Amino acid sequence: PPGRKVLIVYAHQEPKSLNGSLKRVAVEELSKQGCSVTVSDLYAMQFEPRATRNDIVGCLHNSEEFNYGVETWEAYKRGGLSSDLIEEQKKVQEADLLIFQFPLYWFSMPAIMKGWMDRVLVQGFAYEFPNCYDSGLLKNKLALFSFTTGGSREMYAKGGISGDIRYLLWPMQHGIMHFCGVKVLAPHICFAPEYVSEEKRKEMLTAWAQRLKTLWKEEPINCSPEWYFK
């Protein structure tokens, strides 16, 4: 609806890919609804995935023994994180909905997107013990993982060779988003687009646009072990 803010964190090297098209479809459909949409195009930004001392501007809290978690927490509190992180945190802070758009790499997100999680979601900003899970600092936001797979729907079925696709969603949806207090919408999965016809791929884009039309009416999933493993 008008006024809602959406951040799309997008990780694909090729604009002509299905992931590129899925991203464009989301920008178009959500903009049409009057949402304000921001895209973090990680490869185009050459986003840095490595968690290093460079993420802290100025002196370290403890330069004798570098602890990334402690240092970024301290840096966050004094406004001393590197500017690329501050910028991403601003986008997250303003967003009502985070959409992660990527091709599945090794049962997870590509490293460039994992680096976004590792570096942007620092303690103090996204959580602060004991404020995690339902009291995480990013509560009142929604997240949706939208991705393509190499393997087929059959491989990712319960009893399939790669196991239920939900098994691999646990670390991303529960371990990251739920941990930060974000409510999780059902994932959007395009199975094996490289092995289907151009027409089927077009249907995938239409289905995504269709889902987005009523997205704001969706209820979040119950992000507990039952959803994933029962």
Add this chain to the structure above:
Amino acid sequence: PPGRKVLIVYAHQEPKSLNGSLKRVAVEELSKQGCSVTVSDLYAMQFEPRATRNDIVGCLHNSEEFNYGVETWEAYKRGGLSSDLIEEQKKVQEADLLIFQFPLYWFSMPAIMKGWMDRVLVQGFAYEFPNCYDSGLLKNKLALFSFTTGGSREMYAKGGISGDIRYLLWPMQHGIMHFCGVKVLAPHICFAPEYVSEEKRKEMLTAWAQRLKTLWKEEPINCSPEWYFK
């Protein structure tokens, strides 16, 4: 035993960290046994985690639409991968055992190590359809995930707030290593070292050294859904 080759893929920024000590303990103990040990110290190497066109030397198979999986597969076959990848693949090829040593970041490995998986384990080298899982190309090798956590053992218990620690091992052990045909030894987990005494941390190092003494007699886990989710 003498002659066995071990590759330790290590991802921590600080040599003085517990992860740094665990890595050193492994090098020492395994060398003492007569193994030949190689370490890929990812942060020290400034290992590139991003999967990009730079990983392919020379012309692309299809420069109209960049597909990372296809391009690295083709490049592998003609010896056209970037030199850092060829070097890591050589280390993997020679190794009988791969040890991954890292702090758990967001229910998974740090992005720099995920990038190692994304970029090194290319089709043609690590698997080649339909040769995956038990017929993956890296069969006859062993892997072991050794990591530290922020959360406590209680948080990662079945019924704990973060769920059974085994849930998050599925993508790494099954989705990556088993997929490539590698047999998986039981993980080695140091829970919440930042919240225990110096003495407890020393015990963690001793326990690791102790385990390594009889590591070669261990049987791999049964890497199927039952191990993770039952």
